[in-house]
Structures are given as C-alpha cells and as structure tokens.
Amino acid sequence: MAGVHIGDEQTFNESALVAPVNLISHATVRGAVARLQDDHGIADADTAFRALLTVSQRYDVKLRHLSAAVSTTDAATRTTSGPAPALSFSLRGRGDAPKxxxxxxxxxxxxxxxxxxxxxxxxxxxxxxxxxxxxxxxxxxxxxxxxxxxxxxxxxxxxxxxxxxxxxxxxxxxxxxxxxxxxxxxxxxxxxxxxxxxxxxxxxxxxxxxxxxxxxxxxxxxxxxxxxxxxxxxxxxxxxxxxxxxAVMPRLVDAVHEVAAASVEEAAGTAVSA
The missing domain is CATH 3.30.450.40 (GAF domain)
Structure with missing residues (x-):
C-alpha cells in the first residue's frame, strides 16, 4: 500500500491507490450528469447517471467516452458524415453502431x-x-x-x-x-x-x-x-x-437524452398517480 512516513507515524496517500484515469473519469461523468440535470430539469443526480449508464451498457461504449460526448455535443456543432471509412486492419468498423x-x-x-x-x-x-x-x-x-x-x-x-x-x-x-x-x-x-x-x-x-x-x-x-x-x-x-x-457518438448522445427525458416523464406520471 502506498504511503509516506512522517516521524514514527505512517500516513497513506489515498490518491495513489486510485488509477489516474479513474479520477478524470469521475470528473467527466459528474460533468455529464450536471448537463443532463440542467437540460431536463432532473433534481436527482442518480436519475441522470442511470441514463448515461443505460446507454453505455446498451451500446457497449465506455462511460467516460459517452459522458465526454454528452458534455460537449450540441445540435449546432454537429456535422454530417458519410459511410465509415474502410480500415486497413479490421472488418469490424462498419454497421449501424460499430464498437x-x-x-x-x-x-x-x-x-x-x-x-x-x-x-x-x-x-x-x-x-x-x-x-x-x-x-x-x-x-x-x-x-x-x-x-x-x-x-x-x-x-x-x-x-x-x-x-x-x-x-x-x-x-x-x-x-x-x-x-x-x-x-x-x-x-x-x-x-x-x-x-x-x-x-x-x-x-x-x-x-x-x-x-x-x-x-x-x-x-x-x-x-x-x-x-x-x-x-x-x-x-x-x-x-x-x-x-x-x-457519425456515431451524436446518435448515442441523443439516446442518452431520450432515456433521461423518459425518466422525467415517468417520474411525473408516478407523481400524478400518487
């Protein structure tokens, strides 16, 4: 376990136990959660996070990568794109949602x-x-x-x-x-x-x-x-x-927003029923 000695005592550097990529991943996910809360009026951060997690698992895309796209993608900045370029080393880059x-x-x-x-x-x-x-x-x-x-x-x-x-x-x-x-x-x-x-x-x-x-x-x-x-x-x-x-990430971002919006509608319906 990582640590440093000060006198006769040992203190542990907790950040050294966490991979650096996890630290930036957490920050990226928090940013995406905040964006979803603002865009959809979601009070509960867990609800926004579940929208991210649902799409991440459905399309097998890393949560960090998806969260970064949610934080930075706007309709005004999107560009059209043609078919996937051929890869010189793989045949797995084609299809509707290649991994x-x-x-x-x-x-x-x-x-x-x-x-x-x-x-x-x-x-x-x-x-x-x-x-x-x-x-x-x-x-x-x-x-x-x-x-x-x-x-x-x-x-x-x-x-x-x-x-x-x-x-x-x-x-x-x-x-x-x-x-x-x-x-x-x-x-x-x-x-x-x-x-x-x-x-x-x-x-x-x-x-x-x-x-x-x-x-x-x-x-x-x-x-x-x-x-x-x-x-x-x-x-x-x-x-x-x-x-x-x-071509692909904007569609995944749209899917996240759709799940988030559906969650808001579901919560509103539940509140009315109650």
Missing part, C-alpha cells in the same frame, strides 16, 4: 503480431481532459495499467509520439530521458525493456494518440517495413475514430 472497443482491439492485435511483441497498448487523447488514456492493452500488468493509465505530458514514448506525430523508438527504457526514475522502476518491474510508439493521425493532421508495442529485451530487432505498415494502420484507425465521433 469502438472492437476496432481498437483489432489494431492492437495487428501491432503486436507485426513485431511478435509480448505486450502492447493503444492510448488515445481523452476527449475532455486532453491527456492519454489506455483504451486497449495486451500483456500488461495491473501495475503498468495503473501507473500509465492517464498521462498529461510527454512523459512516455506514446505521449511524445502523440504530441509530435512521429514514430518514437526507445531501445532501452532504463536510460531514456522520456521517463522519470519512478517510471523506469515500474517498467522494469513489468518486464518492459524497449518500446516502439507509432502516432495515430487523421487526414486533417489531428493526433488521436499512439499504438505502442513493448519488448522484453533491450535493442530489439525492428523491421522497418513493419513500422511502415503499423503507421498506415494507425492512421487508418485515426480516420475511423474521426468518423465515429462525427
């Missing part, structure tokens, strides 16, 4: 397979707070997922790749200036010795995040052709994410 998690999982599987790597992650910019969140992962320990769950600056290969929209190769994480001493300790304990981070940039040049493959040995052999292939797949995914946020 974002499926597409990210397919990108990660493709990345790990290209380099025969033991671990990897897809990290995307949070729509509300701007930092990088781990959205899909394979072969990573709980300690790694906790420590790197949300990154606000360039303190990792993935964060640097995202900020500069360039491929970042780290042959030895133990001596990389990208990482702090604490980061290096976590990487060492998790068996990560080297990394390759590839940015995800759409056709407008927006940096969505990065896909990272991780190696259990220093200075791994990396096929340049595989890097180019992954770069193409990552950009393909970024273009699809852009389409998803324009």
């Amino acid at each position: 974002r998690s499926d597409v990210l999982a397919d990108l990660l599987t493709t990345a790990v397979d290209l380099f025969s790597a033991p671990a990897g992650a897809v990290q995307l910019r949070d729509a509300k707070h701007g930092g990088l969140c781990i959205e899909s992962h394979a072969g990573l320990t709980e300690q790694f997922r906790h420590h790197f769950s949300y990154l606000e600056d360039e303190g990792s290969a993935a964060a640097y790749a995202t900020a500069h929209c360039e491929v970042v190769r780290v042959d030895d994480v133990a001596v990389s200036p990208l990482y702090s001493f604490i980061d290096m300790e976590v990487l060492a304990q998790c068996g990560v010795r080297a990394e390759l981070a590839v940015p995800m940039c759409d056709e407008d040049g927006r940096n969505w995040g990065a896909v990272t493959v991780m190696f259990d040995s220093r200075r791994p052999r990396v096929d340049p052709f595989a890097v180019e292939m992954l770069h193409g797949h990552a950009d393909s995914c970024a273009q699809w994410l852009r389409w998803y946020d324009q």
